[in-house]
Amino acid sequence: MRDTFIHPTACVESGVKLGQGVSVGAFCHVEAGAEIGDNSELMSHVVITGFTSLGENAKVFPHAVLGCEPQNGKHKGGHTKLLIGKNAMIREGVTMHRGSDTSRGYTNVGDDCSFLAYSHVAHDCDVGNHVTFANNVMIGGHCQIGDYAILGGGAGVHQFVRVGHHAFVGGLAALAQDLIPFGMAIGVHAHLGGLNIIGMKRSGLERKEIHAVRRATRMLFDRSKPVKDRVEDVRAEMPDSAAVKDLLGFITADAKRTAFTTPLLRNKHSHSEDDS
Incomplete structure (x- = not known):
């Protein structure tokens, strides 16, 4: 196992818990209360604030910011957490916020997840294992993202919405209702465009x-x-x-949102290609 390395320009405050073999690159700032798991790497200009736990074997790319206070006007500044599992791949400019003290108080991200550049995880969310966020994905507060879900580039998920396991959200989709497991939501205002057959297999x-x-x-x-x-x-x-x-x-299941992402309602007077 390699030795822990802290670049001379990095700021690692007293009270940070660093695992074995951690690498903290140039100009990173890790605040007191943070925990970094074994063999994790912070490349450069990474900021980890507050009570953030980053699991082992994580790789965090430049300018990611993890653990800032929630963007929630009801939050009073209390002790809340961001919990990130093992083997996370967190690309450039990703932001993840801690939970809010008027809700459950923590944001949770599972194991083996990939967050591509400039994606965002809001306060009090629960992200499962093996989840992939493509570039610029945004999820609002209190969202639940199931295991193996994939969210395409620029997709936005409304607060309190649930995305089922193995579901697929297409690029630029705006998801305002719950998406069933294995569902495939497509369209700028997302509708249920079928099932994620590849994910099912x-x-x-x-x-x-x-x-x-x-x-x-x-x-x-x-x-x-x-x-x-x-x-x-x-x-x-x-x-x-x-x-x-x-x-x-x-x-x-008892959920905050009561509507579901549904298929498009086809005009009964429209003609398919087979009708011609």
């Missing part, structure tokens, strides 16, 4: 389970009833599918 779902989720999704969003009213119909139709049970669990 990568997750190891069997073909029959993929077909079951596809059928369940069509039933849930067929507009004959509100989505939550269709849950029992779907449960009765596919009682043995673990993937469908997982999907219905997401739909019925």
Whole structure:
């Protein structure tokens, strides 16, 4: 294991906990209360403030700022935290804020996540494992991002919105409602554009389970009833599918936002290419 290295121009305050093999590059500033895990690297001009915990094997690129106070007018300046798991890849200009003292008090980021340049994680969010944010992704406060979710460049997620596991949010999408697990939200004002089939296959779902989720999704969003009213119909139709049970669990969970990202409503008078 390599020795810990602190560049002569870096400022590491008394009270910082540095693991073994940590490298702190030129002009970095790490405030008292921060914890940096073993073998993590802060390249240069990185700022880590407040009570921020960065897991082992992280790599943080220049001008990232981690752990500043939340952009929340209700926050009173109390002791809150930012918790980041192991193997994080945090690119240039990324910002992540601590939790707010009028809410749960911490922001949590799981293991093996990648945050590309200038993406942002707001206060009190819960980001799962193996999540990828492309450049300029922004999520508001209190969002929940499921494991293996991918958010495309410039996507924005409204506060309190949930993004299910293995979901995909397209570039520049504005997501204002919850997105189901494996869902694929596309469009500037995002709609449900299908399922993230590639993600489903990568997750190891069997073909029959993929077909079951596809059928369940069509039933849930067929507009004959509100989505939550269709849950029992779907449960009765596919009682043995673990993937469908997982999907219905997401739909019925108690959440701040009560609407879901839905497919586009097609004009019944429009003609498809097959009609011509």
